[in-house]
Structure formats: structure tokens, C-alpha cells
Amino acid sequence: MTTPTLDVDLTDLDLFTDGDVHGTFARLRRHSPVYWNATPDGGGFWALTRYRDVAAAYNDAARLSSRNGTVMGGSYRRSADSAGGQMLIASDSPEHRLLRQQVHRAFLPDLLERAGTVVRRYVSAALDEVLATGAADFAEVALELPRGLLAAMFGLDRDEATRMLTLTRHMIGFKDPLYTDGDDTMTLVAAQVEIFDLIGALVAERRRRPGDDLVSILVGARLNGRPMTEHEILYNCLNVAVGGDETTPFTAAAAVEAFAHHPEQFDRLLADPAMLDSALAEIFRWTSTNSYVQRTAKTELTIGGQRITPGQSVTLWNVSANFDEEVFARPEVFDVGRHPNRHLAFGSGPHRCIGLGAAWMEIRILLEELVERRMRFEVAGPVRRLRSNFMLGPTRLPVRVQAHR
Ligand code: HEM
Known part of the structure; x- marks a missing residue:
């Protein structure tokens, strides 16, 4: 089978900031669901866009490897992470x-409950201030969520959590002029070096005085009877920090934007707070913050009639699968009562998001606090989106706020 040529380039970041993302993926699902996206360096990658192919690929770890990293070009060393x-x-x-x-031991109910207390404190204070002033950049307000979570998970104070947040932001947003000083590779490398220093200092501190945070858990952990290496501890702390910082604030801001555009959906929630769970699921589907993940073919395989050869990059597009009309009725409608809603925003299979419970908790707390204050939003100026095809969401969301009577 030959690949139909569609003029789509999923590395074109303009598509994700100002373009028609959903229209483009609908076209791919329809005309070229397993799409070869050539790149100027003579290489390219496969893009899976249908729900059933994406879900199957997540669960095919035997043939699709995660070892080269899940972000295309995610490391400053190009091919291998x-x-x-x-x-x-x-x-x-x-x-x-x-x-x-x-790592799972840091996501058990005890620690999450403690984290929830901190998140609620930070979010409540921020929302009270927003109500008092009547306006805000909600992309900034949303940062209170990971700030609270990571403060509790890493045993940090507010300033230290803010420092970590700034660094992970530079790592994920390294192609966005908002975070670079003109050189995106240097931005990425500098942020990586600095965050390893920060986590390295925490590891040394927790070796001296262990607590009950993630770093202490990993310092005391054993893999096959041996302690974790320094590198393993650093990398996995980094994984949780990035996973925690660079997802939920975008989801939270995009959720507020969705409610601003669809106030009747917020009214449904106000009228029936029992809808909170279905509203949460819909927010995760609608925002699809982590738009894709990458795998590398270990062996030859065929998906949707396309032959994929060993070593080729295969990308699994959650943002497309979550709007697949074969699975979701009227996917383009934001519906807080949607049921069923088997979205793939957190992936599936062995790598399914380990922070899923934390993410639900954070966004749930935000919704509960918004409902409690009956906060109604209007978008009050131009929205700016992260210049990335990997994480989707506003970096600036000016809003006007009112308490709804
Ligand atoms: C809206 C919020 C979130 C979204 C959409 C999201 C999305 C995802 C997805 C799609 C994966 C699967 C990656 C793969 O298959 O290669 C994943 C894995 C992961 N996530 Fe999340 N995530 C979110 C929140 C979080 C939070 C709050 C944390 C940590 C505090 C976190 C930490 C991680 C980690 C460590 C993994 C790797 C799991 C593994 O490979 O076994 N995520 N996430």
C-alpha cells in the first residue's frame, strides 16, 4: 500500500499554536490514518491518528520500544535519549x-492526600485573590497546582518548588521564544544541567536526613537487591518533576478557557456537582494536553496496511485518538456529562501515566474550588499557546472573573 501524500507536517509548530489542529487530524484519520511524516533531514516518522491504532500501539511494548524517549528530538543528542x-x-x-x-511508592494515597492539602491551600489563596481583583492571567494561576503537588512530593518550600517549575518549563518549552534567549538547544541544555544540580543537592540532603518524600523513597529503594544508582534516582525524579509540572497547568488553563467559551457547561456543574467525575474525564479528553508519545519499532510490523521497519519512529497521537468520531459521539462538542468517555489522555498499557491519580486530584480540587466560589470566566484578551507539538495549552490566558449568582 502506498502512502497518500497529504500536505501535513506535524512538526510545524504554527499548526499547534494558531492552526486547525482538529481539522488536520480529522483529515489524517480519514485519508491517511498511518501517516508517514517526512522531515527535511531526509528522515521522518509514522503518525498513528486513529483511536484503535493508538490504543493497540500503547499495548504493544514487545514491538514498540520506549527506550529512545517519548519526545521527538527530545534530547539534545538527536537520535537516542x-x-x-x-x-x-x-x-x-x-x-x-x-x-x-x-516510583509508584511516591503515588500512594498517603502522600497524595498530603499533597492535596498543599494544593488546595495554594489554589484557594490564588482564587480568592483572582476574585478580589476580578481579572487574572489564568495560565499563571494554574501554576499553583504543580507548585503545591511538587512541594509536597519533593519536600520543598514554595520558593524551591517555584525554581523547579521554572526549570522544567524551560525544558519542555525550549522551542518557545517565551523561554529561550534565542538558542533553543542551549536553553534545553542549561535547564537540564541546572535541574540535575538542584535534584542532586536534594538527593545528598535526603541521604543525610531521609524524609517521606519521593527523593527519600528512591534513595532507600532497591532494584533487584541493589540500591538505585545516582543516575537512576536523578532521572526518575526529573521524570516526575517534568510529568507533574508540564501537564496539569496547561490542562487547568485550557479547562477554564473551555468553560469561558461554554458557560452552559459550567452551569450544569453548578446545578449538579455529582457531574464532577464526568466533567473531569471530559476535560482530560478535550484538552489532550500531552498530544503524542513516541515509540521506536523494534521489529518489522504492519499497522493499517503500512509496513514499518525496525528503528523507525512511530508517534501515537492522543489528541487525534480522543477526537476519533468512530469512538466518540460528536467529539467536537465539550460535554461535561459525556458517557462513556474512554479517552487516551493518560496513555494506556504498561507506561500509562503514573501521575494519573495526582492529576485527577489537582484538577478536581480546582473544579471544587471554582464551583464553591461559583466563578464565571470570560476571556479578556489574546490567548497565547505553548509553541510545542508535544504539550498543548495556553501560556497566557487573560480572563475576567465574576462570582455567578
Ligand atoms: C493532565 C495531566 C497529565 C497528562 C495528560 C499525562 C499524560 C501522560 C501520558 C500520555 C503518559 C504515557 C507516556 C508513554 O506511554 O510513553 C504519561 C506517563 C507518565 N506521567 Fe503523566 N500525565 C499527566 C500528569 C502527570 C503528573 C501530575 C505526573 C507526576 C506528578 C506525571 C508523571 C508521569 C510519569 C512519571 C510517566 C511515566 C510512566 C511510565 O513510563 O511508566 N504525569 N503521562
Whole structure:
């Protein structure tokens, strides 16, 4: 089968900031669901855009590897991610299974409950201030969520959590002029060096005085009877920091934007707070913050009639799968009562987001606090989106706010 030529380039960041993302993916699903996206360097990658192909690929870890990293060009070393085999998200089993057992201990109900208390405190204070002034940049307000979570998970004070947040922001947003000083590679490298220093200092501190945070858990962890190496500890702390910082604030801001455009959906929630769970699921589907993940073919395989050869990059587009009309009725409608809603925003299979419970908790707290204050938003100026095809969401969301009677 030959690949139909569509004039679509999924590395074109303009598409994700100002373009018709959903229209483009609808076209791909219809005309070229397993799409070869050529790149100027003579290479390219496969893009899976249908729900069923994306879901199957997530669950095919035997043939699709995570070792080269899940972000295209995600490391400053182009082809292979230097964390391969040592970092949860960039490893295959058996290493992945062993690492996951240990990192999972930081996501147990005890720690999450403590984290929830901090998140609620930070978010409540920020929302009270927004109500008092009547206006805000909600992209900034949304940062209170990961700030609270990571303060609790890493045992940091507010300033330290803010420092970590700034660095992960530079790492993920390294192609966005908002975060670079003109040189995106240097921005990425500098942020990586600095965050490793910061986490390295925390590791040394927790070795001296262990607590009950993630770093202490990993410092005391054993893999197959041996302690985790310094690199493994650093990489996995980094994985949680990036996973925690660079997702939920975009989801939260995009959720507020969605409610501003569809106030009747917020009214449904006000009228029936029992809709909170279905509203949360719809927010995760609608925002699809982590738009894709990458795999590398280990063997030859065929998907949707296309032959994929070993070593080729295969990308799984959540943002497309979550709007697949074969699975979701009227996917273009934001519906807080949607049921069923088996979205793939957190992936599926062995690498399914380990922070899923934390993310639900954070966005739930935000919604509960918005409902409690009956806060109604209007978009009050130009919205700016992150210049990335990997994370989607506003970096600036000016809003006017009113308490709804
Ligand atoms: C809206 C919020 C979030 C979204 C949309 C999201 C999305 C995802 C997705 C799609 C994956 C699968 C990656 C793959 O298959 O290669 C993943 C994995 C992961 N996420 Fe999240 N995530 C979110 C929140 C979080 C939070 C709050 C944390 C940590 C505090 C976190 C930490 C991680 C980690 C460590 C992994 C790697 C798991 C593994 O490889 O076993 N995520 N996330």
C-alpha cells in the first residue's frame, strides 16, 4: 500500500499554536490514518491518528520500544535519549517494571492526600485573590497546582518548588521564544544541567536526613537487591518533576478557557456537582494536553496496511485518538456529562501515566474550588499557546472573573 501524500507536517509548530489542529487530524484519520511524516533531514516518522491504532500501539511494548524517549528530538543528542533504560518513561521491561514499582511508592494515597492539602491551600489563596481583583492571567494561576503537588512530593518550600517549575518549563518549552534567549538547544541544555544540580543537592540532603518524600523513597529503594544508582534516582525524579509540572497547568488553563467559551457547561456543574467525575474525564479528553508519545519499532510490523521497519519512529497521537468520531459521539462538542468517555489522555498499557491519580486530584480540587466560589470566566484578551507539538495549552490566558449568582 502506498502512502497518500497529504500536505501535513506535524512538526510545524504554527499548526499547534494558531492552526486547525482538529481539522488536520480529522483529515489524517480519514485519508491517511498511518501517516508517514517526512522531515527535511531526509528522515521522518509514522503518525498513528486513529483511536484503535493508538490504543493497540500503547499495548504493544514487545514491538514498540520506549527506550529512545517519548519526545521527538527530545534530547539534545538527536537520535537516542541519554536516559534510555534508566528513566521510567524511557525504558522497556524488565527495567521499566522494576523502576515503576519503586516510583509508584511516591503515588500512594498517603502522600497524595498530603499533597492535596498543599494544593488546595495554594489554589484557594490564588482564587480568592483572582476574585478580589476580578481579572487574572489564568495560565499563571494554574501554576499553583504543580507548585503545591511538587512541594509536597519533593519536600520543598514554595520558593524551591517555584525554581523547579521554572526549570522544567524551560525544558519542555525550549522551542518557545517565551523561554529561550534565542538558542533553543542551549536553553534545553542549561535547564537540564541546572535541574540535575538542584535534584542532586536534594538527593545528598535526603541521604543525610531521609524524609517521606519521593527523593527519600528512591534513595532507600532497591532494584533487584541493589540500591538505585545516582543516575537512576536523578532521572526518575526529573521524570516526575517534568510529568507533574508540564501537564496539569496547561490542562487547568485550557479547562477554564473551555468553560469561558461554554458557560452552559459550567452551569450544569453548578446545578449538579455529582457531574464532577464526568466533567473531569471530559476535560482530560478535550484538552489532550500531552498530544503524542513516541515509540521506536523494534521489529518489522504492519499497522493499517503500512509496513514499518525496525528503528523507525512511530508517534501515537492522543489528541487525534480522543477526537476519533468512530469512538466518540460528536467529539467536537465539550460535554461535561459525556458517557462513556474512554479517552487516551493518560496513555494506556504498561507506561500509562503514573501521575494519573495526582492529576485527577489537582484538577478536581480546582473544579471544587471554582464551583464553591461559583466563578464565571470570560476571556479578556489574546490567548497565547505553548509553541510545542508535544504539550498543548495556553501560556497566557487573560480572563475576567465574576462570582455567578
Ligand atoms: C493532565 C495531566 C497529565 C497528562 C495528560 C499525562 C499524560 C501522560 C501520558 C500520555 C503518559 C504515557 C507516556 C508513554 O506511554 O510513553 C504519561 C506517563 C507518565 N506521567 Fe503523566 N500525565 C499527566 C500528569 C502527570 C503528573 C501530575 C505526573 C507526576 C506528578 C506525571 C508523571 C508521569 C510519569 C512519571 C510517566 C511515566 C510512566 C511510565 O513510563 O511508566 N504525569 N503521562
